[in-house]
Structure formats: C-alpha cells, structure tokens
Amino acid sequence: MTVIRGATTIAQDDKEEIRKAVGELLEQIESRNGLARSEVMSIVFSSTSDIHSYYPAKAAREAGFESCSLFSAQEPEIDGGLKLCIRAMLFVEKNLTPTHVYLRGAKSLRKDIAQKINIAIDGPAGSGKSTIAKRLAEDLHILYLDTGAMYRACALKALDAGIDVESEEQICDMLRGLSLNIEYENGAQKTVLDGKDVSEEIRRPRVSMAASTVSKYRSVRLKMVEKQREIAQKMSCVLDGRDIGTFVLPEADFKFYLTASPEVRAKRRYDELVAKGYSVDFDALREEIVRRDEQDMNREIAPLKQADDAVLVDTSDLTVEEVLKTVKRKMQERI
Ligand code: DC
Secondary structure (H helix, E strand, O other): OEEEEEEEEOOOOOHHHHHHHHHHHHHHHHHHHOOOHHHEEEEEEEEOOOOOOOOHHHHHHHOOOOOOEEEEEEOOOOOOOOOOEEEEEEEEOOOOOOOOEEEOOOOOOOOOOOOOOEEEEEOOOOOOHHHHHHHHHHHHOOEEEEOHHHHHHHHHHHHHOOOOOOOHHHHHHHHHOOOEEEEEEOOEEEEEEOOEEOOOHHHOHHHHHHHHHHOOOHHHHHHHHHHHHHHHHHOOEEEEEOOHHHHHOOOOOEEEEEEOOHHHHHHHHHHHHHHOOOOOOHHHHHHHHHHHHHHHHHOOOOOOOOOOOOEEEEOOOOOHHHHHHHHHHHHHHHO
C-alpha cells in the first residue's frame, strides 16, 4: 500500500470552487502517480476551518470516485496557517514511490506538524547560497547538503590523477572507480573521496572551473543526483546547487534562486580566498566566475536556471542577515 498526499487552495468558500478544486487535485494525483481509479482504496480529506460550503468527500464522489471509502474532517485553525486549503490523503493499493501534489500554493507544511521538508537554493557562484543554506539549516535544525562539493570531489579526483577534465570518456571511466561519501560531523558536511576527507582540498581555486566542466557530463550528473535524491528522500534538508529546484527536486517544498552582480560575487569569493591565505588576482577571478556561469547556464543537461516557482532574491546589496530574513519571511508566507 502507498499513501499519497495532496493539497490545494481555493479562491473562495464556494460550492462550485470546491468541486472544481477537488476534481483537479485528484486528477493530478492520479496522473502524476500513474494510478488507475480502481487502485484508490480510500481518501481522507481535511479542510481549513474557513471552508463550509461543501463537503470535499462529496465532491470526490461526484468526480467519479464511486467505490472507494471517503472521509472529510475540518482542521482546527492555527495562527499564520494557510487559508482556504483542502488537503487529501489517498491510500492506494499498489506500492510506488509517491509523488505528492500541491496545487495553487498549497504546501505540505502546517506550522504545527513536524514534517520532512526539502528546501532548494540555487544560484550562481558567490550568490550567497551556501552561507544562507547553512544558516537556514542550522536555524531549522535540519541537514545542509552542499551539492557543489560532490562535483568538486569528482573534479579533484580527475585533477589529482592527471585526467583531462575536457574528456568525457576519461571522466566516465574514472567515475566507475569513484568512491564518494557525504558524512556529517557535528552537523558539518564532510566530503569523503576514496576514504579521505577532502572537504578543504575541494575548495582550492583550481577545482572550481574543473567542477563546472565535469558537471556537464550526463553520467557524472546522474550519479551525483541519485545520491542527492536519496538523502533528500530520507530527511529534511536544505540543498544548495544549480539544478535543485529544476531537476533534482522539482517537488521541493520551498525554492529560492539567489543571485548578485558578477562584481559583488567576485568580491565575495576574493575575500574568502584571501582569508584562507591564497593569493588571487581579482580580475582573473571575476572573469573565471563569468566563464563558469556561462558554462553552468549553457550545458545541455540540467543547466543553471531559476525554477518557475522559485523565489528570486538579488543579494547584491543585502547583508547575510537581510537575505536570511527575506528567505524566512517568504517561507512563512507560504505555510
Ligand atoms: O557551488 P560550487 O561553486 O561548489 O559548485 C561547483 C560547480 O559544480 C559549479 O560551477 C557547477 C557544478 N554544480 C552543478 O552543476 N550542480 C549543482 N547542483 C552544484 C554544483
């Protein structure tokens, strides 16, 4: 048996609106999960306390769910909760990996119910993603997954082995023997390559461009994405990267796309590297960042781009605290 969740909001408490919304929600759940109607054993609905005009279970009967058992209940009101929201839980006969469906801004999360949440933060280098993702994860007491570290580890292995990162064939061969593990120590991510902690080494400037290059290859991406999905499936986490909201987790609960001017992004990277003791040429770094953006945005598979439903935050003139506040406020508005 599988349990599939779904929710939708309605524009107003009106019989026709409820019938239409319930019909649409159930149809989407069926089609996105490849379900036949006869496989749905029962559906439990709950609606927020501002919905009175119609019984969602009745709307489901009318939408053609004739033989399954149906039930509707009303939720108690909570402060700051979603308005005019109908939630559904479907119990289906077959075993499958469920695709939960949230329509019209109805997210799975109720403020008073602890659930697994996945937050996607995408954007170009130096946009502030990792700082914000880390802080957000700390504040929410959930995991932070730096997906860029995985591509960096792959690039590091190639560079150390003298493999040409421009050769997809050689990188594919190398991939077969790659042992990459993401571990956590006191909440901090440790990237372990062939049994060795390479968390610091992968930050070296020479690794950045090489990581962008190896991340173009389909076999590399598929291997990394599989690991990322496996982690996100199991636990609440904030993931930062280039394709989290568009490709890795298109159903993420919250999506943000952070950006900033190339000048500001280069300055941030410059300060970071100088603080670590590297001697860097600012203009060269700026140029590299622009080239990396171009490569990441124009690759064939899962390029860097803003997901249609991601919130855009330009961090050029904002402090970390201001970005964090904006992100949290946006999340609050959607709960
Ligand atoms: O975020 P970062 O600078 O550590 O990422 C290094 C490179 O890895 C980046 O230029 C492109 C690639 N990358 C990717 O393709 N997809 C991700 N989800 C994360 C990083």
